[in-house]
Amino acid sequence: MATLTRPATPRAAAARPRRTVPVGLRSRRDAAVRLAAVVSLWSGLLLVTWWWTAAGGVQELGGWASGLTSAGRLTGLWSSLLLLVQVLLMARVPVLERAFGQDELARVHRLVGFTSFTLMVAHIGLITWGYAAGSLAATPGTLWDLTVTYPGMLLAAAGTVCLVLVVVTSVKAARRRLRYESWHLLHLYAYLGVGLALPHQLWTGTELVSSPGRTVFWWSLWGAAAGAVVVWRVLLPLVRTLRLGLRVEDVVREAPGIVSVHVAGPGLARLRVEAGQFLTWRFLGRDGWTRANPYSLSAAPDGRRLRITVQDVGDGSGSLATLRRGSRVAVEGPYGRLSARARTTRRVALIGAGVGIAPLRALAEGLDYAPGEAALLYRFTDQPLFRAELDELARTRGLQVVPLAGRRRHPDSWLGELLPEGAERYRDVDVVRGWVPDLLDRDVFVCGPAAWAERLRDDLLRAGLPPERLHDETFGW
Ligand SMILES: Cc1cc2nc3c(=O)[nH]c(=O)nc-3n(C[C@H](O)[C@H](O)[C@H](O)COP(=O)(O)OP(=O)(O)OC[C@H]3O[C@@H](n4cnc5c(N)ncnc54)[C@H](O)[C@@H]3O)c2cc1C
Incomplete structure (x- = not known):
């Protein structure tokens, strides 16, 4: 067991000299990335709207039933686009992480998520109503028919259930009642929900195949979203953890219920991490290792070791006081722009x-x-x-x-x-x-x-x- 009594050592002198970047340069670059991201999002929405118009979407609005179906198609397109943007936003894509920071990404993710969900509900309602020839009374029966007879629709229905689960548990009142891990686990169903929606777009909708431009656009977006998750949420953390070889070096008690954990590893000099950033940590070889918790660095990284300082607020944080020296550590990150790069x-x-x-x-x-x-x-x-x-x-x-x-x-x-x-x-x-x-x-x-x-x-x-x-x-x- 590690000693918990050693006083914290001032580390001010240990900081490695860093290449100095003019103050404000990175912040201006990040602002340009944020602008480019917003422009891309709106361009994507405009493009699918234009395709919908070119396919006669506006003319169809002239009839009651055809108008409902047409509006349903448009809301479906917007909803699909925003769902894929959602996945990209939380895929830890470095350029987005650096430009927005996690807090801002989470805020945007919440807004885009609720918007795409509302559009998806509108899509289901409007298109079914349209297929029911504009008769509200016939709509439930039509919904059943569409689900069981059209290809891919059963999967889409299962996907919708997943997304409803995610959204309901993300409403603030419900979110507060759930343990973080339960909420997070449920949130992962969103990936399943998005994945299950793809077949009905391919087999029932014509949008993905009706022109080479549309095919390239939608497949690129699907590919980018899926690739980003695999690369940045799965492969990179795995490779990084193996290369860093981090182990717990010491655990130091700072105050009642607060400990600092020092970790070191042979690959640390190669990690591009800045003071103020955080990583997501897993301390391996003990109960609860599957849960990752975010903790910020509490000392400037010096290329040899990292330090975090953690308050005991629950099972994960509380268990750090009993970490053993030499325990292996898996990390994701670094993330966050509470660092020199945000400086203006x-x-x-x-x-x-x-x-x-x-x-x-x-x-x-x-x-x-x-x-x-x-x-x-x-x-x-x-x-x-x-x-x-x-x-x-x-x-x-x-x-x-x-x-x-x-x-x-x-x-x-x-x-x-x-x-x-x-x-x-x-x-x-x-x-x-x-x-x-x-x-x-x-x-x-x-x-x-x-x-x-x-x-x-x-x-x-x-x-x-x-x-x-x-x-x-x-x-x-
Ligand atoms: C970007 C960031 C940096 C952080 N840096 C530090 C730090 O330097 N020092 C420190 O003491 N704490 C830090 N925290 C808070 C710390 O992550 C939580 O206190 C810790 O994860 C609690 O886990 P638990 O299992 O002990 O408690 P639980 O009982 O599971 O959770 C207690 C509360 O902590 C929050 N929480 C739990 N797990 C997570 C998670 N994986 N991600 C986000 N929030 C979670 C939830 O709001 C929950 O209600 C940071 C949080 C974030 C988001």
């Missing part, structure tokens, strides 16, 4: 709460800044993490450290109660601007529990921080 300017403010300080601690070490250019505001209730390391960074790098201690000062606040006298008269943002006057001109990196981060995010944006300067990541609870 030299001056930064890092604002974290609780264990959310972990990636900001790594950023405070890994970012390039001169004394006075970086401030770290740390919200904690009882005991700060990394006190010695932050003091060291303040001393050696000129990091401005502002502790925001104590309980919340009021229910809507994201600050602690231990603030300068008279602070209660001011908004949270204005109190902070007392310490960091140019806060709204800096890049602000935020990390912490979801509700706290949302409050802070709203407050900063309302106070006038440009959205492109706000970079946030939440830990999901």
Whole structure:
């Protein structure tokens, strides 16, 4: 069993010098990728709409039954396209991961997911109604006939059931009642749902085969979505894990219920990972190894070892305290853009709460800044993490450290109660601007529990921080 008592060592001096990229360059490239992604999505939607129009879709709207069928066909095309975009969005495609970051991808994924599902329901309803010659009373019988007689339709019906399951369990009220793993496992049924829909498009619809352009478009999209999942969600993590050869080197107790896990491996020097990023971790050779949990690096990577710092909030995180030295580690990633690549300017403010300080601690070490250019505001209730390391960074790098201690000062606040006298008269943002006057001109990196981060995010944006300067990541609870 690993020792849990060794004090954390300041690692500021261990950071490997990195090739410096001009501040803002990667952020501009990412903005261009985001724009290209949005343009591609809308172009795809326009293209399938144009094909639908060219096939007489608009004229068919003139008749009642033909109009219903035609509208059903269009909603089906939009829904299929968005379903495949969904798969691509969550396939961990590096260029998308870097440009959007996981939080933003998850937000877009949710929006696109609910939209494609609504369109799919509209597709089923409208097309069946149209096939029932526009008679609502005949629609249920027609739905049954279509399902059992048309090729591929039984599979499509099974696919629809899978997608309904995924969407129902993703509605916030239901999501809150489920354990994360159960929800995640159910979510994987979405792949099955999308896969089962393909045969009915091939055999019943004519869209995939009615012209070479359409065939190339749809098959390329299907191929890209399936290929992306196989390459980036399955093969790459497998190959990377084998090449890195990571093993647990040490487990260090940082505070009650919080441990740091140090891992090292011979292939680590080749891993392109930055301070502030996170990986998804599996600690092998023990119960629960099949479940992967995301944890951010809490120290800047130095090419030899990685460190994560984890709070015990459940079975997976709690079990890390008893990890054995030498245990093998499988990882996916690195992911996330809470890193130097999001930076648009030299001056930064890092604002974290609780264990959310972990990636900001790594950023405070890994970012390039001169004394006075970086401030770290740390919200904690009882005991700060990394006190010695932050003091060291303040001393050696000129990091401005502002502790925001104590309980919340009021229910809507994201600050602690231990603030300068008279602070209660001011908004949270204005109190902070007392310490960091140019806060709204800096890049602000935020990390912490979801509700706290949302409050802070709203407050900063309302106070006038440009959205492109706000970079946030939440830990999901
Ligand atoms: C990008 C990211 C970075 C994170 N970095 C850190 C970190 O550096 N240190 C730290 O202590 N915690 C971090 N977390 C939170 C950490 O992943 C969860 O606390 C942990 O996975 C909980 O798992 P569990 O089995 O102990 O608890 P459970 O009881 O299974 O879950 C407790 C809560 O944690 C969340 N959660 C569980 N599993 C996952 C998962 N695979 N992905 C996303 N959320 C999950 C859910 O909201 C759940 O309600 C991070 C989360 C994310 C999304």
